[in-house]
Every structure is written in C-alpha cells, then in structure tokens.
Amino acid sequence: MNKYLQILFLVLFPFYPFWAWAFLTGDNKEIVEYANLLWLGLFVFLLIIKSNRFPKYLVFLMLFTAYHLGSVYYFNLVPPEMTWVSFIRQDLNVYACAVLFVIENTKFEGWFFEKMNRNILIIVAISALVSLVQVADPMFFLNQKMDVEMDYTGTGRIFSIYSWTNINSLGISFPIMISILLSVISTQKKTFPIVVISGLLVAFLSRARYIMISTIIAFSQLLITSTIALKRKVYFVLILFFSVVVLMMAAQNSGFNLQEVIQDRILEKSNETEMGSAMVRVTSYYVFLLKFPEHPMLGVGPKTRNDVIQLLGGEAPLIHVGYLSYLYYYGILGFLLLMISIFFLLKRAWKTGRKHEFWGSFYGIITFCFANTTFVYFNMSEMGIILAVIYLKIFEDKQEMELAEEKDSQELLPAVLDSEN
Numbered sequence: 001m002n003k004y005l006q007i008l009f010l011v012l013f014p015f016y017p018f019w020a021w022a023f024l025t026g027d028n029k030e031i032v033e034y035a036n037l038l039w040l041g042l043f044v045f046l047l048i049i050k051s052n053r054f055p056k057y058l059v060f061l062m063l064f065t066a067y068h069l070g071s072v073y074y075f076n077l078v079p080p081e082m083t084w085v086s087f088i089r090q091d092l093n094v095y096a097c098a099v100l101f102v103i104e105n106t107k108f109e110g111w112f113f114e115k116m117n118r119n120i121l122i123i124v125a126i127s128a129l130v131s132l133v134q135v136a137d138p139m140f141f142l143n144q145k146m147d148v149e150m151d152y153t154g155t156g157r158i159f160s161i162y163s164w165t166n167i168n169s170l171g172i173s174f175p176i177m178i179s180i181l182l183s184v185i186s187t188q189k190k191t192f193p194i195v196v197i198s199g200l201l202v203a204f205l206s207r208a209r210y211i212m213i214s215t216i217i218a219f220s221q222l223l224i225t226s227t228i229a230l231k232r233k234v235y236f237v238l239i240l241f242f243s244v245v246v247l248m249m250a251a252q253n254s255g256f257n258l259q260e261v262i263q264d265r266i267l268e269k270s271n272e273t274e275m276g277s278a279m280v281r282v283t284s285y286y287v288f289l290l291k292f293p294e295h296p297m298l299g300v301g302p303k304t305r306n307d308v309i310q311l312l313g314g315e316a317p318l319i320h321v322g323y324l325s326y327l328y329y330y331g332i333l334g335f336l337l338l339m340i341s342i343f344f345l346l347k348r349a350w351k352t353g354r355k356h357e358f359w360g361s362f363y364g365i366i367t368f369c370f371a372n373t374t375f376v377y378f379n380m381s382e383m384g385i386i387l388a389v390i391y392l393k394i395f396e397d398k399q400e401m402e403l404a405e406e407k408d409s410q411e412l413l414p415a416v417l418d419s420e421n
Helices: 002-012 016-026 031-049 056-074 084-090 092-104 110-136 169-184 192-205 209-224 230-253 258-266 271-294 306-312 322-356 360-371 383-420
Strands: none
Touching: 002 110, 016 031, 031 084, 031 092, 056 092, 056 322, 084 092, 092 383, 110 169, 110 192, 110 383, 169 192, 169 209, 169 360, 169 383, 192 209, 192 230, 209 360, 271 306, 271 322, 322 360, 322 383, 360 383
16 A cells, blocks of 8 residues: 555645646546545545644644635535535635545655656756746646736746646746755766756746745755865856856846846836835735734634725735734734744754754745745645655655664674674
8 A cells, every 4th residue: 555655645646736737628627626636535534544744834834724725614604505525525625635635654764765866857857847938828737727916927927837737836846846956966977967947947938026035945955065075166157057047048048028027027117017016015015004902812714805905906806915814814822823833844944954964845935935935825735745744754754764774783793792602
C-alpha cells in the first residue's frame, strides 16, 4: 500500500494542473470533486488499518476546518444549488486535511526523493516554455472558464499552466517549487541554471509584482543560509546576473514591451495602476476597521456580506488582504486556529532546514505567507503547500531510517565481538 501511495503522489503532483485541465475539458468538472473523494477514502482507510500520525499543524488545521464547516452551517452559506455532501466534496479545507493526513501517514523511501526532484524540474521547465508561448498567444492553454469578471487577461498577465487550478496558483505553487529545487539541486549541476532562468522568466512574464517578490524570497535562501559556502553564493549571483541579462536581451529582440512591465507593473508609475492598487488596499483596511468590531470573536462566516461590498465601493468584492479577510470571516477564534497551524508548519520547516540543510519548504511557506498580504488565498490544499509538506516528511523519514540503521549496527556489534572471542 505504501508504495502505491508514493506512486500516486508522483503521478498527481506536481502534474496537478494537467490533471485539472483533463477533468475540466473532458468532464466539465473541477478536479477537486474527484480528488476529494480519493483523499477522503484514503483518510478513512488509513485511519482504520494503522496507528496514525497527527502533527500539531494538522491538528489545528483540522480544528480550523471543523470551525469553517460549522460557520458555513450556522450562517447557512451553502449555495442553493449544492447539497451538504457536494459542498464538502468540493471544500478545499476538507481536501487539505485529507491529503495532508495521507502524506503524514505515508513512508517515503529513498527512490521517491530523486523521482520527485525530477518531476518538479520537468514541470518548472514546462511552465517557462508555456509562459513564453503565451507572450505571443495569450490564449494558449488558458482556462477561459476561470473568473472572467476579474478580467485578468486584460492586464496582460500570463498564467502559464496554472489557470486550470486557480488564478492564484501560479503565485503560490510556482515560487514554492523553485524554492524546493534551489534547496535540492547543487549550483554545480547543469540543471541549476534551468531552475534560475525558469524562475526568473515565469515570475517576470506573470506581470504580477507579488509573484516576482515571492520568487525573489525563494532565491534568497541561497544568500541567507549560512551553511552555503561563499564560493557557491558568488556562483549563484553570477548565474542570476547573466540570466537577467540574457532574458532582457531576449525580451527586446522578441518585441516584448519590457519598459511597460517595469514602469507599470513593477514600479507602478502609471497613475491609474498605482492609484487602483493602492485604493484597494486602503479601502480594505478602512472597511475592516469599521466592520470587524461588530463580530470580533466568531466572525460572519466565509462570505463577504452585502454591507461590506457596498462599503468597498466596487474596488474589490472582498477585503483584499488575506489576514484581515480571514479575521472578518472567522473572527479571532477561527483565525487563530489557522495561524497556529501555519506557525507549527513553519516551525517544523525551520527545524528541518537546521537539521538537514533543506530550506526549500521553509522559504516556500514564507512566500505563501507573504502572498496573503496582497490577496485572499489561504488555501492549504494548493499544490505547492502539498509538495512542501511532502519534502518535510521525506527528510523526517530519512532521519528515522538512519537512526534505525545506526541502532541495528550498535546492537549487532556486541554479537560480532562475542563471536570473534
């Protein structure tokens, strides 16, 4: 069973956007409807047949999910066209709890590590290639059924392969995958420049400033982590510099409006862009301070009420800062459950970084936390978060295996000495 679970993770992640595309085009349904059934079934199966691991972060995530479902029930927020069963089947918090539970109760072996590294490298390279194609043809491999009311395509944003999962998936999963690869691939390997160039290319072509910053945060681990030799850091800086130069030259030769992206999307020197982005944030803070005190402890449920939408004045259909929005939705109690879960996950990732010099998950989760200062997407079932947790479990299993082998050798040594005497 354990081997099949490992194969399942290799097949499903990180190729999730392609599976989402296949289900949406083939059956006209979101993949989460089927995937949730799979993970819930495995959750029940593993719960029955074996003793289980429940790390602290997962315990609090489950408590938050229970609170979330209770809030939906209390405020009667299930859409009229859905039943409770169908709602739970599509709920991303339920999905997150189920899949993370399966991860925590799967034993990852040595062969899995190398194969997952290869798969992530493949999907990162594909992401870069698709982004390049979308410069010339913005509709190429674009999910045209996504939230068209937001008209992201009108801003020139490029989603690569990730529009099939969620409009925010590129900004969450891609920086995490870059962070993981930077931590497992040596700067001396031939594939390292591919990671650097792909990361810069996809982040820049996205035209989203928070994605660029998140990717920079992922890259920063090679400069901040003290265990990395100075020679390796200098080598990385040189690769980064030459990659930027090559990409800028390629952009100019292909007719890509580099100046426009830098001026309008990065520096926001366009008055319209600058004022629009700033006003959304300012209005969100104002509305939060006005409405949050009305229901501070328990919140109002995971839906923006009409009075708040009116106060937002059409700038955004919700309080456009993740932390403030979740405080408004779930109150202090529900919000703390989620924040404690993320804290324990970050703490675990930090310890893994200190013990094994693997910082990919830690910096990846940091990018997730940063991204939610710019939008509302605390989706713990996002592919990048799942991969980050898988790698934490890989290194924990590796340590347990090494300790078991060391213990066996210590027990075997006295017997060998006795036989020689």
